[in-house]
Amino acid sequence: MIVKAEPQLSPPSPAFADSQATATTITARRAKKRRSSAMEGQKSSWVDFTNVPYEDDGYEWRKYGEKKINGTSYTRSYFRCTYKDDTGCLATKHVQQKDSSDPPSHLQ
């Protein structure tokens, strides 16, 4: 089910130029960040309790983000198709870890 989003062309208005300036501002906003030795004593990480759902859909998944919700104890990992460019898979996988038991087998 490949539903391609049609890129709505915006009308030639002064806002177009402004959009470019805004884009530049946004890019500049995300200043370069340097990863310090914060996780020096950390292990591989999430693999300890979360395994990459390689064949869950037939494609490989690449983790593109991780967010801690609920303040703490709940970590949600976000996966995206590694070969999305080749498969056209524009879907994302969200694996939420629980504080206690509850293996990530019941992926949506």
Place this chain on the structure above:
DNA sequence: CGCGTTTGACCTGCGC
């Protein structure tokens, strides 16, 4: 050298 992984910031949607 390229790709995957990790982290922090920003934006959007929903709830109050």
Place this chain on the structure above:
DNA sequence: GCGCAGGTCAAACGCG
């Protein structure tokens, strides 16, 4: 209408 939580992206670092 504003605030908070959730979700997405981009850059840097490490490993193959």
